[in-house]
Amino acid sequence: MNIQWYPGHMTKAKRxxxxxxxLIDLVIELVDARVPLSSRNPDIxxxxxxxxxxxxxxxxxxxxxxxxxRWAQWFTERGLHVVKIDARNKGTLKQIQxxxxxxxxxxxxxxxxxxxxxxxxxxxxxxxxxxxxxxFINSFAGKACAKTxxxxxxxxxxxxIRLNKTLELLDTPGILWPKFEDQQVGLKLALIGSINDEILxxxxxxxxxxxFLNRRYPGVLAERxxxxxxxxxxxxxxxxxxxxxRSCLAKGGELDLxxxxxxxxxxxxxxxxxxxxxxxxxTAKDKGEKDQDG
Ligand code: G4P
Numbered sequence: 001m002n003i004q005w006y007p008g009h010m011t012k013a014k015r016x017x018x019x020x021x022x023l024i025d026l027v028i029e030l031v032d033a034r035v036p037l038s039s040r041n042p043d044i045x046x047x048x049x050x051x052x053x054x055x056x057x058x059x060x061x062x063x064x065x066x067x068x069x070r071w072a073q074w075f076t077e078r079g080l081h082v083v084k085i086d087a088r089n090k091g092t093l094k095q096i097q098x099x100x101x102x103x104x105x106x107x108x109x110x111x112x113x114x115x116x117x118x119x120x121x122x123x124x125x126x127x128x129x130x131x132x133x134x135x136f137i138n139s140f141a142g143k144a145c146a147k148t149x150x151x152x153x154x155x156x157x158x159x160x161i162r163l164n165k166t167l168e169l170l171d172t173p174g175i176l177w178p179k180f181e182d183q184q185v186g187l188k189l190a191l192i193g194s195i196n197d198e199i200l201x202x203x204x205x206x207x208x209x210x211x212f213l214n215r216r217y218p219g220v221l222a223e224r225x226x227x228x229x230x231x232x233x234x235x236x237x238x239x240x241x242x243x244x245x246r247s248c249l250a251k252g253g254e255l256d257l258x259x260x261x262x263x264x265x266x267x268x269x270x271x272x273x274x275x276x277x278x279x280x281x282x283t284a285k286d287k288g289e290k291d292q293d294g
Contacts, residue, residue: 003129005177017047017174020124020158024170025107026052026100030127030136033063033084034192035278036071038185039128041176052103052121053080058132060084060092067277074281087136096140100167121167122160126174130194133173137161141169188278193269203239206261209268210235212278220273239264 003009021027027048032039036057041047055075060068068084075082081103085092101108104121111119127133141161160168178194179185189195190205191212213220214231221238222230225245230238236257242248243260250256267273 010177013176024122024124026104026121026123028054028123028125030056030058030131030133032131033057033060033068035188037279038188039131042179054099054103055080055082057084058087061086062271064275064277070281087132087139090139093140124170124174126176128176128178203258203261206264207235210238217276224273
């Protein structure tokens with residue numbers, strides 16, 4: 001789903017989320033493991049203040065495993081609980097129950113002291129469009145659980161899905177906007193296919209991808225498309241080579257670069273180029289250097 005965000009949409013989304021937050025104990029935030037920062041909502045820390053928080057690094061199956069580990073550590077260092085998942089694969093969701101208990105330890109203890117026993121934790125899934133919220137809710141909740149019906153105060157249409165005795169999930173996820181005013185964020189979301197390709201220049205996007213891969217994952221393109229001397233070519237020449245190797249030809253036999261661009265982007269998005277992450281966590285060292293640079 002692609003949503004064009006306008007200030008009106010953002011105000012509405014924020015208001016709806018604030019209402020829903022009154023009803024819940026735990027915010028389950030989904031981010032895309034290929035772009036863990038760019039796929040976050042800029043206001044999520046404010047919105048989620050005072051709630052238990054879990055970050056799910058979703059689509060971890062498509063992301064670089066070494067960077068998945070570094071990102072998991074990065075979020076952990078910021079006091080958030082983290083689980084790497086592939087929302088389509090139930091096996092990867094098993095650890096979440098234990099992490100929920102851990103993240104909500106204080107609430108459970110508070111309840112216990114007040115004599116409230118066995119009140120289920122209420123959670124809500126939030127994230128930007130296309131990050132995998134619906135897929136996650138479907139896999140996590142599964143068929144077995146029954147909806148518990150409307151409760152007072154719940155926005156009309158919202159229902160609680162009872163997962164087990166200790167956890168209830170709001171059936172509608174909170175859709176939040178990304179930090180799209182940042183050009184780099186927009187570029188990365190476009191690369192992973194979260195922004196409608198129709199409104200972008202796909203050829204330029206593919207050239208950006210070539211340039212990134214040559215820097216960070218050298219050899220990946222040469223191997224996938226059997227390119228020669230790809231490291232010595234500029235980005236357009238690389239795309240031309242891809243077009244030649246994959247017989248992307250227009251009428252008259254000339255190279256069809258838009259077709260090659262589409263093919264390259266599809267291969268990247270579906271993981272056929274391998275597991276690739278587009279952004280790295282800033283290390284303490286990077287930060288120190290930046291601060292020194294002013
Ligand atoms: P949303 O509710 O947050 O908007 O996202 P949604 O669940 O609709 O997921 C968006 C796309 O991402 C879907 O693909 C979905 O299958 C895919 N997806 C979700 N989680 C994962 C994951 O962990 N790994 C991978 N590889 N893909 C994931 P689609 O192409 O839009 O739909 P479909 O072809 O699966 O039907």
